[in-house]
Amino acid sequence: MARADQKFGWLELRPGGLYCAPADIYIDPGRGVPNAIITHGHADHARPGHGKVLATAETLAIMGVRYPADTPETQALAYGERITIGGVHIWLAPAGHVLGSAQVALEYGGERIVVSGDYKRRPDPTAAAFEVIKCDLFITEATFALPVFRHPPAEQEVQKLLTSIAQFPEQAHVLGVYGLGKCQRMLSLVREAGFEEPIYLHGALIKLTELYQGFGFDFGDVRPVAGTDKAELATALIFAPPSAIQDKWSRRFQNPRTAVASGWMRVRARARQRGAELPLVISDHADWDELLMTCKETGAEEVWITHGREDALAHALIAAGQRAHPLCIAGREEEAA
Amino acid sequence: MQVFASLLDALAFTPSRNAKLRLIGDYLRTTPDPARGYALAALTGALSFSGAKSAVIRGLVAERVDPDLFAMSYDYVGDLAETVALIWPEHPRNAPPPTIDTVVDELSAASRAEVPRLLEAWLDVLDADGRWALLKLATGGLRVGVSARLAKVALADAFDKEAAEIEEIWHGLEPPYPTLFDWLEGNGSMPDPGAGAGFRPVMLANPLDEAAIDKLDPSTYRAEWKWDGVRVQAVSRNGEQRLYTRTGDDISGSFPDVVAGFDFNGVIDGELLVRGEGKPGIDGLVPVAAFSALQKRLGRKRPSVKLQQASPGMIRAYDMLFDGDEDVRGGTFDERRARLEAWGTTAPDVFDISPLVPFASWAELIEIRAGARADGIEGLMLKLGAAPYTAGRPQGPWFKWKRAPLTLDLVVMYAQRGHGRRSSYFSDYTFGAWTGDDTLVPVGKAYSGFTDKELAALDKWVRANTTDRFGPVRQVAPGLVFEVAFDAAQRSTRHKSGVALRFPRIKRIRWDKPIEEADRLETVLALADG
Numbered sequence A: 001m002a003r004a005d006q007k008f009g010w011l012e013l014r015p016g017g018l019y020c021a022p023a024d025i026y027i028d029p030g031r032g033v034p035n036a037i038i039t040h041g042h043a044d045h046a047r048p049g050h051g052k053v054l055a056t057a058e059t060l061a062i063m064g065v066r067y068p069a070d071t072p073e074t075q076a077l078a079y080g081e082r083i084t085i086g087g088v089h090i091w092l093a094p095a096g097h098v099l100g101s102a103q104v105a106l107e108y109g110g111e112r113i114v115v116s117g118d119y120k121r122r123p124d125p126t127a128a129a130f131e132v133i134k135c136d137l138f139i140t141e142a143t144f145a146l147p148v149f150r151h152p153p154a155e156q157e158v159q160k161l162l163t164s165i166a167q168f169p170e171q172a173h174v175l176g177v178y179g180l181g182k183c184q185r186m187l188s189l190v191r192e193a194g195f196e197e198p199i200y201l202h203g204a205l206i207k208l209t210e211l212y213q214g215f216g217f218d219f220g221d222v223r224p225v226a227g228t229d230k231a232e233l234a235t236a237l238i239f240a241p242p243s244a245i246q247d248k249w250s251r252r253f254q255n256p257r258t259a260v261a262s263g264w265m266r267v268r269a270r271a272r273q274r275g276a277e278l279p280l281v282i283s284d285h286a287d288w289d290e291l292l293m294t295c296k297e298t299g300a301e302e303v304w305i306t307h308g309r310e311d312a313l314a315h316a317l318i319a320a321g322q323r324a325h326p327l328c329i330a331g332r333e334e335e336a337a
Numbered sequence B: 001m002q003v004f005a006s007l008l009d010a011l012a013f014t015p016s017r018n019a020k021l022r023l024i025g026d027y028l029r030t031t032p033d034p035a036r037g038y039a040l041a042a043l044t045g046a047l048s049f050s051g052a053k054s055a056v057i058r059g060l061v062a063e064r065v066d067p068d069l070f071a072m073s074y075d076y077v078g079d080l081a082e083t084v085a086l087i088w089p090e091h092p093r094n095a096p097p098p099t100i101d102t103v104v105d106e107l108s109a110a111s112r113a114e115v116p117r118l119l120e121a122w123l124d125v126l127d128a129d130g131r132w133a134l135l136k137l138a139t140g141g142l143r144v145g146v147s148a149r150l151a152k153v154a155l156a157d158a159f160d161k162e163a164a165e166i167e168e169i170w171h172g173l174e175p176p177y178p179t180l181f182d183w184l185e186g187n188g189s190m191p192d193p194g195a196g197a198g199f200r201p202v203m204l205a206n207p208l209d210e211a212a213i214d215k216l217d218p219s220t221y222r223a224e225w226k227w228d229g230v231r232v233q234a235v236s237r238n239g240e241q242r243l244y245t246r247t248g249d250d251i252s253g254s255f256p257d258v259v260a261g262f263d264f265n266g267v268i269d270g271e272l273l274v275r276g277e278g279k280p281g282i283d284g285l286v287p288v289a290a291f292s293a294l295q296k297r298l299g300r301k302r303p304s305v306k307l308q309q310a311s312p313g314m315i316r317a318y319d320m321l322f323d324g325d326e327d328v329r330g331g332t333f334d335e336r337r338a339r340l341e342a343w344g345t346t347a348p349d350v351f352d353i354s355p356l357v358p359f360a361s362w363a364e365l366i367e368i369r370a371g372a373r374a375d376g377i378e379g380l381m382l383k384l385g386a387a388p389y390t391a392g393r394p395q396g397p398w399f400k401w402k403r404a405p406l407t408l409d410l411v412v413m414y415a416q417r418g419h420g421r422r423s424s425y426f427s428d429y430t431f432g433a434w435t436g437d438d439t440l441v442p443v444g445k446a447y448s449g450f451t452d453k454e455l456a457a458l459d460k461w462v463r464a465n466t467t468d469r470f471g472p473v474r475q476v477a478p479g480l481v482f483e484v485a486f487d488a489a490q491r492s493t494r495h496k497s498g499v500a501l502r503f504p505r506i507k508r509i510r511w512d513k514p515i516e517e518a519d520r521l522e523t524v525l526a527l528a529d530g
């Protein structure tokens, strides 16, 4: 157990996740807890089974779609709206990751801690732009924390897809996208690039896309794959979860060109593993340069690193003169002590 | 360079041959000279630079990147050129990226000591894809799944020419091929292939439709044995000797023993074989070793003297393209045959002449074919006596008539997912025969031959009968029999069963057949020995 009088001792890693003792609340806990702050709706951050959930209205709505049977007490918090629990001042700030995604800012005993959740720094028409918050301790994600991950401009990657559609007009193009965030961002980007044909959605993508539409996003002519004539699909642009591309589901299309939009597509071996003929390097996470830039811009004296390649980022931050710890190791040490 | 990089990138991820042809063709049609010429040279493997070794590239990146971060990244990515391309620090670029022609010109002209600074300057102004393409180009291993042949076919398709026309003139051309593109775009005449030892495109046969054989007049056709070797072209002109595969790959280096014997002047079409031992083969010809001996030699770029002596190469000639300096391709098969036989009386020892197989009627030939199971024979060739030597695969003059396949009933043992369109199905199967102690031993592996409906049914069966998994491979419980057709069985020390099947393919799924009634290993071995 951490001691509360230790620096940042009021935020600790427990088996359930990051825990703020004075407020008796977890952030993105991995199991059901009485009180939780949820940064965003992805399943590895938002789990069902909590007593009370604090999140943005968008995240609460996403959780409602994902876990219709789960009915915790909820409290919606707008970006920048402050509340105080057990003497801890808490507010949420945009993380730029997906619709409703937030960083959690916590102030207590003269210290300010920011938990980033997942974030990116690139513009995204479907997510409010990341806001830098000055803090003493910054807890950052590290999904793409290797210097080989430098995302190219998303517009350039979308153009690859449109070029292929023009070059292979007689083939269907099946684009693998995650259901929350990537799907809707890609819909927006493809429309912004001037593609006006209907876009067909795999069943697993429909509910969340409708939710975005409910929040006012316009994706043009979007139709379900189910119930659509085979001939109509034969030359269409179709969005599906990445797993469906190598699955039985894709058999319904004659000879499709398969694309996948993900930051992992930067590495060829990973792209091949996914069966992508058209890997589009488009990510909803910060790339290497952005991780370093963000850690610096927060002015934090200390950075804890979680969710990814902690070793590489810690190495680089330390080399740049910041204190940095991989969070999993810090957690283990505290448990041992 | 960026456009070329996009092309390489697209090719590397596109498995379909047709899609590759289109990607290359579109590039060659729309890219200006001389960039497209150098790109074509790169794709056909016609470029090589000596100063850009991987040690140079490691040295460059070490000057720019923290060694620990590089090590972690290289460990993750697994490929040096790719790691360097991705990790190279980016700054606002103050110069435009180089064109591929600049890269090729300057790399060719640079001394070994100058190469690192050249590469460094280009790496600073290219994006990640461009850097990857640059490093692949400079170090000489594109590895994007494009053969020289495929690139030439794409070029021909893009400009509505025959691939054979490109092959005919290819060996006289130098990058960036200005005369070639002038001709392709109608701004010049066809380049002259000259008198060198270049490859000449070969004439290919179509499979014979047995049901329609009666429509052909037997007196107008000549029959030859179809040899189970590798089709080659032996060229010896103006003091230069070369051995090519039928797609124009130069394999002289793999067969120094054969090329050393090219003491003649002309171009000969024939079958590359390995001399066997023992009694003479069919028609009193030199005995031929099993195909596996040839395969072993094909795999060696620099064969040892020992291997050359143990498996000596030879060529069984069946056609002539140049008799001395005279191009005889316009003559009829009969005329060329007469020249070939005359030449054969004084031909070097590495050659012998493939004899004609006399026959009076199709019925007689059918009988000859049925009896032909000697070593090294795959079946028969039929060639129209009056036909000239026409590059490509013209309909009508040449037929290949493989002997009837052998079949066995074998038990399915392993299933594996296919590639491309079939990647969601189990389409590759390993099957086995029963041994003396009633266990199964694998004797072959095949894919193909299934309808989508059959694939779906097999898929279901495999899922229900999986007993173990190793990566993409599933082991299944014995329970299903395939009727497997193949061309021959051969003794093999490399296989646990002691036997290998040539060209196995699945003829039928025998849902009805009890596995106990599948064939036994001794039956398979008897086929190899008979």
Ligand SMILES: [Zn+2]
Pocket (backbone or CB within 6 Å): A040, A042, A045, A097, A118
């Ligand atoms: Zn996320």
